[in-house]
Amino acid sequence: MQNQKLGFEESLGREVVNSGRCIGCATCVVVCPFNCLEYQKEQPELVKACEKCGICPKVCPRYDWSQSSVEEFVFGKKRDAKEDYGIYRRTIVAQATDKKILQRCQDGGVVTSLLIHALQNDLIEGAAISGLSTDEPLHPMPIMATIPEEVLKHAGTRYAYSPNILALQEGVRQKKKSLAFVGTPCQIHAIRKIQMFPLKKYSNPLQFTIGLMCTESFTYDGLFEQHLQKNMEIPLKNVVKMNIKGKIQVYLKSGKVESIPLSEAKQYARASCHLCGDFSAELADISAGGLGLSGWTFVILRTRRGEEIFDDASKAGVLQVRSAEEEPFAQSLLVKLSKRKRRNAQEK
Ligand SMILES: Cc1cc2nc3c(=O)[nH]c(=O)nc-3n(C[C@H](O)[C@H](O)[C@H](O)COP(=O)(O)OP(=O)(O)OC[C@H]3O[C@@H](n4cnc5c(N)ncnc54)[C@H](O)[C@@H]3O)c2cc1C
Ligand code: SF4
Ligand code: SF4
Ligand code: SF4
Incomplete structure (x- = not known):
């Protein structure tokens, strides 16, 4: 596997992105010498024909990891x-x-x-x-x-x-x-x-x-937009710091500290x-x-x-x-x- 020059689709596309294993680290996007990949919605997306140079499968942390x-x-x-x-x-x-x-x-x-x-x-x-x-x-x-x-x-x-x-x-x-x-x-x-x-x-x-x-x-649309902004009615611009110490602590501009139990946050x-x-x-x-x-x-x-x-x-x-x-x-x-x-x- 390591000696073959694999293209994106048969390596990362199939085995990492489509199988839900992609972290969204953007390494494949950065290393492609032909600019075939773009980073969209925290994932790589093939935007032109892959030249099958075999580089991106060599550096992906979720592919052929030892x-x-x-x-x-x-x-x-x-x-x-x-x-x-x-x-x-x-x-x-x-x-x-x-x-x-x-x-x-x-x-x-x-x-x-x-x-x-x-x-x-x-x-x-x-x-x-x-x-x-x-x-x-x-x-x-x-x-x-x-x-x-x-x-x-x-x-x-x-x-x-x-x-x-x-x-x-x-x-x-x-x-x-x-x-x-x-x-x-x-x-x-x-x-x-x-x-x-x-x-x-x-x-x-x-x-x-x-x-x-x-x-x-955590996902931005889940924890931040859905949970903090919609469910808890905290405008995101009012948050000055977040930390996790047993629970998620949310420090607000007003000096108040709200918290989210980790069990609730895990879904995001x-x-x-x-x-x-x-x-x-x-x-x-x-x-x-x-x-x-x-x-x-x-x-x-x-x-x-x-x-x-x-x-x-x-x-x-x-x-x-x-x-x-x-x-x-x-x-x-x-x-x-x-x-x-x-x-x-x-x-x-
Ligand atoms: C997503 C995430 C989850 C974490 N979970 C834990 C945990 O479960 N337990 C634990 O003990 N520690 C966790 N940490 C580490 C912790 O929050 C602190 O980053 C660490 O203790 C260093 O503190 P510091 O005051 O020395 O860092 P600081 O001096 O405050 O510097 C922090 C540095 O981290 C960089 N940074 C901030 N956010 C990110 C990010 N999302 N991705 C990459 N770099 C970033 C900043 O640019 C900054 O340079 C987590 C960090 C991240 C980013
Ligand atoms: S748990 Fe942390 S280190 Fe692991 S994939 Fe998620 S963001 Fe990366
Ligand atoms: S050209 Fe090379 S680096 Fe770019 S996507 Fe194809 S295999 Fe990956
Ligand atoms: S290098 Fe990173 S962004 Fe690209 S497929 Fe692998 S995990 Fe996903």
């Missing part, structure tokens, strides 16, 4: 059965020291701090992140951030899907030589396949990846998320999650590169750090959610 081969590629070894949340070097709990970051970020502001530090110290020229759409409130939009102010502006989590690979494409278009990538675990899978292929145009500038722990993401989870077995971004250089903590980010340093980036930022004083041992609840939640997600995906 966890152990990717682990070998990233870490030089396969995971031990006891490594419940993947291979790593260290776990820590950290928080930004900059108050401006703490005011805007989701948890401890580690992701934003690392990116700003990397930009300010010329480790990167840009970061592929997610921002907010200017037209639709709370709708995420991939952004290539090239200055610290942009990274700060777009701190925080959007719970609908943001295909940040499109932002990576923008960075390459702008001929940036050094880039960071932030994304959900499924997007880190796509990045690793791009690096393994390798598609040098995209893999060469990449300096490091930050994966966001992820149970699921994107269908392809039910097939996903990676909670903690097991293949990222650095993984970051909230794990029930308040004002702190739980961080997993997985690769040497990830550890270097984090230590550099923490030595420069942009982060304060505590031992993950001080947070046994977060640690056990990490194990529980990782095992549960992998088991659920295997059962599907």
Whole structure:
């Protein structure tokens, strides 16, 4: 299968998109050298005859996926059965020291701090992140951030899907030589396949990846338009932040906090998320999650590169750090959610 040059229709079209497995990560759209695909309604759509070059099936995270081969590629070894949340070097709990970051970020502001530090110290020229759409409130939009102010502006989590690979494409278009990538675990899978292929145009500038722990993401028309706006009668423009801590918390401009039980929100989870077995971004250089903590980010340093980036930022004083041992609840939640997600995906 791997040596044949397959076209889109007989590979991704049939086995990923039509079978409901497509995540909507947009990787196939980005890599097609003939611009045969367009990204429409969170899916790839063939807009002209496929040249059957065989590239898109090589990079799709939902096609011909081998966890152990990717682990070998990233870490030089396969995971031990006891490594419940993947291979790593260290776990820590950290928080930004900059108050401006703490005011805007989701948890401890580690992701934003690392990116700003990397930009300010010329480790990167840009970061592929997610921002907010200017037209639709709370709708995420991939952004290539090239200055610290942009990274700060777009701190925080959007719970609908943001295909940040499109932002990576923008960075390459702008001929940036050094880039960071932030994304959900499924997007880190796509990045690793791009690096393994390798598609040098995209893999060469990449300096490091930050994966966001992820149970699921939600449809915009379901959770936001239907539930929040119609059922709960909350105008989306009045929402300043959302977070998930046992339930979905919705922070309003008025200062009020509404909540949605997770059992109610689950119906709006994107269908392809039910097939996903990676909670903690097991293949990222650095993984970051909230794990029930308040004002702190739980961080997993997985690769040497990830550890270097984090230590550099923490030595420069942009982060304060505590031992993950001080947070046994977060640690056990990490194990529980990782095992549960992998088991659920295997059962599907
Ligand atoms: C869809 C989704 C589901 C999540 N579910 C969980 C969970 O179940 N448990 C858990 O512990 N943590 C979860 N997280 C991670 C958590 O919300 C925080 O992103 C993480 O703790 C880092 O916090 P921070 O304060 O360090 O990040 P910040 O400094 O606030 O930076 C966050 C970064 O994430 C980027 N971003 C925001 N939304 C998206 C998006 N939709 N897609 C890609 N990038 C985005 C922003 O551009 C920003 O650069 C989820 C994140 C996402 C995006
Ligand atoms: S990348 Fe190649 S196989 Fe995929 S759609 Fe484009 S031309 Fe077809
Ligand atoms: S690369 Fe992403 S968008 Fe394209 S078919 Fe695969 S999962 Fe879907
Ligand atoms: S649950 Fe999986 S497929 Fe869905 S957004 Fe999160 S990482 Fe991607």
